[in-house]
Amino acid sequence: MHIVVCVKQVPDTKIIKINPKTNTLDRRSAPAILNPYDAHAVQAAVSIREKTGGTISVLSMGPPQATAVIKKSIEIGADRGFLISDRAFAGADTLATSYALSKALEKINKEMPVDMIICGKHAIDGDTGQVGPGIARRMDIPPVTNVIEVSEVNLEEKTVLIKRKLSNGYELIQAELPCLLTVEKEINQIEYSPMPNMIKAARYEPVIWAVSDFENVDRSQLGLKGSPTIVGKMFTPPRPEGGKKIEGSVDEQVNQLMDILMEKKDVLTLQSSK
Amino acid sequence: MNFDEYRGVWIFIEQNDGKIEGVSLELLGAGRKLADKLQVPLGGFLLGSGIKPLAKQVIAYGADEVYMVDHPVLKQYRTESYMQGVMLLVEKYKPEIILYGATPNGKDLASAVATDLVTGLTADTTMLDVDVDSRLLEASRPAFGGNIMATILCKKHRPQMATVRPKVMKALEPDSGKVGKIIEESIDLKEENMRTKVLQIVNDVTKKANLAEAHVIVCGGKGMGDVQNFQILYELADTIGATVGGTRDVVEAGWLPHELQIGQTGETVTPKIYFAIALSGAIQHVVGMKNSDLIIAINKDPNAPVFDVATYGIVGDALEIVPKLIQQFKQLQSEKGGEVSYAREI
Numbered sequence: 001m002h003i004v005v006c007v008k009q010v011p012d013t014k015i016i017k018i019n020p021k022t023n024t025l026d027r028r029s030a031p032a033i034l035n036p037y038d039a040h041a042v043q044a045a046v047s048i049r050e051k052t053g054g055t056i057s058v059l060s061m062g063p064p065q066a067t068a069v070i071k072k073s074i075e076i077g078a079d080r081g082f083l084i085s086d087r088a089f090a091g092a093d094t095l096a097t098s099y100a101l102s103k104a105l106e107k108i109n110k111e112m113p114v115d116m117i118i119c120g121k122h123a124i125d126g127d128t129g130q131v132g133p134g135i136a137r138r139m140d141i142p143p144v145t146n147v148i149e150v151s152e153v154n155l156e157e158k159t160v161l162i163k164r165k166l167s168n169g170y171e172l173i174q175a176e177l178p179c180l181l182t183v184e185k186e187i188n189q190i191e192y193s194p195m196p197n198m199i200k201a202a203r204y205e206p207v208i209w210a211v212s213d214f215e216n217v218d219r220s221q222l223g224l225k226g227s228p229t230i231v232g233k234m235f236t237p238p239r240p241e242g243g244k245k246i247e248g249s250v251d252e253q254v255n256q257l258m259d260i261l262m263e264k265k266d267v268l269t270l271q272s273s274k
Numbered sequence: 275m276n277f278d279e280y281r282g283v284w285i286f287i288e289q290n291d292g293k294i295e296g297v298s299l300e301l302l303g304a305g306r307k308l309a310d311k312l313q314v315p316l317g318g319f320l321l322g323s324g325i326k327p328l329a330k331q332v333i334a335y336g337a338d339e340v341y342m343v344d345h346p347v348l349k350q351y352r353t354e355s356y357m358q359g360v361m362l363l364v365e366k367y368k369p370e371i372i373l374y375g376a377t378p379n380g381k382d383l384a385s386a387v388a389t390d391l392v393t394g395l396t397a398d399t400t401m402l403d404v405d406v407d408s409r410l411l412e413a414s415r416p417a418f419g420g421n422i423m424a425t426i427l428c429k430k431h432r433p434q435m436a437t438v439r440p441k442v443m444k445a446l447e448p449d450s451g452k453v454g455k456i457i458e459e460s461i462d463l464k465e466e467n468m469r470t471k472v473l474q475i476v477n478d479v480t481k482k483a484n485l486a487e488a489h490v491i492v493c494g495g496k497g498m499g500d501v502q503n504f505q506i507l508y509e510l511a512d513t514i515g516a517t518v519g520g521t522r523d524v525v526e527a528g529w530l531p532h533e534l535q536i537g538q539t540g541e542t543v544t545p546k547i548y549f550a551i552a553l554s555g556a557i558q559h560v561v562g563m564k565n566s567d568l569i570i571a572i573n574k575d576p577n578a579p580v581f582d583v584a585t586y587g588i589v590g591d592a593l594e595i596v597p598k599l600i601q602q603f604k605q606l607q608s609e610k611g612g613e614v615s616y617a618r619e620i
């Protein structure tokens with residue numbers, strides 16, 4: 001079983017600071033991390049490999065610093081990693097990203113046939129969730145998004161059983177291999193990395209490819225040039241007037257609030273207390 | 275690519291078990307405005323098995339035309355079969371704009387279709403407009419990076435596509451007298467060619483439906499300090515019959531499960547009363563709650579952006595105010611001998 005996990009380096013939105021003057025993100029304040037959903041994707045691959053054996057490759061597109069997320073993936077348990085890094089990839093939207101990644105996947109597939117691709121549900125910086133299904137279409141394999149469990153992998157029949165989260169519940173899907181999954185956080189818990197993984201990760205040097213390493217690549221589909229969507233304008237949303245401020249001492253404030261709420265008492269369900 | 279060949283605004287009508295999803299009806303409302311501005315017909319397209327009875331409803335909610343692909347293999351949503359149906363319709367009728375609800379299936383389908391059509395797709399839009407001269411769809415969403423929105427355009431490709439968050443657009447009042455055109459296309463699909471099978475669908479409405487349907491929501495933010503303090507929000511909620519929700523920071527801190535997160539990457543809610551307590555009102559949060567009828571914000575910081583969207587704002591310490599509020603309600607109930615129990619308005 002050969003699983004490829006696509007991992008992205010993103011700024012940590014939990015720590016990120018907003019510059020109150022310009023109302024924009026202070027990028028210097030944001031440490032770069034492995035997209036949390038992708039960490040779950042790598043962990044999911046590790047759990048599958050425990051049952052089936054095989055190899056886990058990780059693939060990332062990004063600047064040279066993105067080797068850090070490949071090392072992190074090795075720590076979680078991946079066997080090897082590939083980074084595609086080239087000026088020509090810069091400024092890619094989801095369409096151009098899935099194109100570039102699919103070129104790398106074709107190359108990986110030639111050398112060792114891929115049985116499954118796993119992506120995160122979305123990347124926390126753009127949060128579109130569009131890259132996974134895009135890759136699946138380009139590789140002509142079925143995508144299954146929002147996966148919360150991989151319950152069975154049958155290598156003889158070449159099928160997997162998957163639970164896919166829906167708006168109100170889940171569905172049980174059987175998919176043929178190869179297929180592409182995008183995973184939710186609840187699929188697993190990230191375990192502490194065993195020591196040998198840490199040592200391996202520290203020394204690991206991923207394979208780095210540039211555009212010139214690919215065959216049959218249409219450069220017009222890469223990066224900014226290959227991106228149909230563009231940012232037209234940025235704006236602060238029209239500020240609603242804002243409402244009334246309830247002034248006074250704390251008790252006065254609470255009393256006024258009670259008056260307002262009592263006008264709406266028909267929507268409240270007051271529980272009788274003993 | 276000849277742009278003039280592409281005309282019309284289309285809405286993906288998502289149906290499950292013969293029931294149309296709310297977001298699709300909302301998008302018919304939003305699409306109606308765009309179509310009127312561009313002076314083109316509004317189309318709804320739907321796929322499934324035995325779906326013909328739904329066409330009338332699509333027209334009543336604003337569509338001029340309904341495009342249907344009805345086939346047993348389309349009974350359950352699957353990317354591979356659905357996208358074949360959509361590709362068939364889009365390549366034949368060439369709409370200039372297509373909108374999908376940002377549901378698991380809507381996002382999945384739109385992403386796959388955009389790849390095959392080689393066109394742009396804007397994710398999780400919360401504002402829509404169209405520029406009449408350039409005929410460009412202006413799909414806006416919170417930008418990563420502060421309290422700002424970004425308008426995404428797709429200038430060189432058609433159709434222009436976007437997924438749109440549920441509950442941010444408004445459905446029209448249905449008009450059962452409205453007439454429209456129904457167009458059916460047949461498709462050649464074979465079950466044995468499908469690489470995925472849906473074996474079972476399990477509906478589990480316990481967890482999240484209560485947020486989406488709650489009339490009163492008490493939403494807490496990181497400013498509650500710790501998970502212990504957060505518990506007083508449950509007490510308030512219990513006292514008035516509300517449901518508790520939280521910001522993403524609260525969910526990340528582990529005080530609440532993800533199902534109860536409100537905002538861009540959580541639920542969108544529209545209750546009658548929304549308490550925004552000790553949360554700053556970041557744009558990603560606000561897009562998920564701003565359509566609530568009455569918003570009451572409690573925050574220590576008089577400059578917190580949440581006051582811009584609040585109907586009433588209290589500058590103060592939530593840890594002081596909320597317990598007093600609970601006490602007032604409890605007192606009210608005991609004065610009335612515990613008889614104060616109001617039926618919920620539907």
Ligand SMILES: Cc1cc2nc3c(=O)[nH]c(=O)nc-3n(C[C@H](O)[C@H](O)[C@H](O)COP(=O)(O)OP(=O)(O)OC[C@H]3O[C@@H](n4cnc5c(N)ncnc54)[C@H](O)[C@@H]3O)c2cc1C
Nearest residue numbers: 495496497521522537538539540552553554558559574592
């Ligand atoms: C791509 C992306 C998607 C996101 N999606 C979401 C989403 O879906 N939902 C969401 O909520 N966020 C989301 N966020 C995060 C969002 O940007 C904010 O970081 C988050 O909403 C802030 O949470 P908060 O208001 O609880 O915390 P803070 O911003 O830390 O605000 C705490 C507030 O509490 C006030 N306070 C402190 N103590 C008290 C007290 N004792 N009494 C009263 N007030 C007090 C403070 O003045 C402050 O205003 C997203 C961010 C990104 C980048």
Ligand SMILES: Nc1ncnc2c1ncn2[C@@H]1O[C@H](COP(=O)(O)O)[C@@H](O)[C@H]1O
Nearest residue numbers: 006007061119120122123128129130131
């Ligand atoms: N630059 C990238 N390199 C590798 N994988 C990516 C990249 N961008 C997106 N992905 C994968 O696609 C998923 C969804 O990303 P997105 O569509 O950007 O929300 C991520 O969780 C990753 O698995």
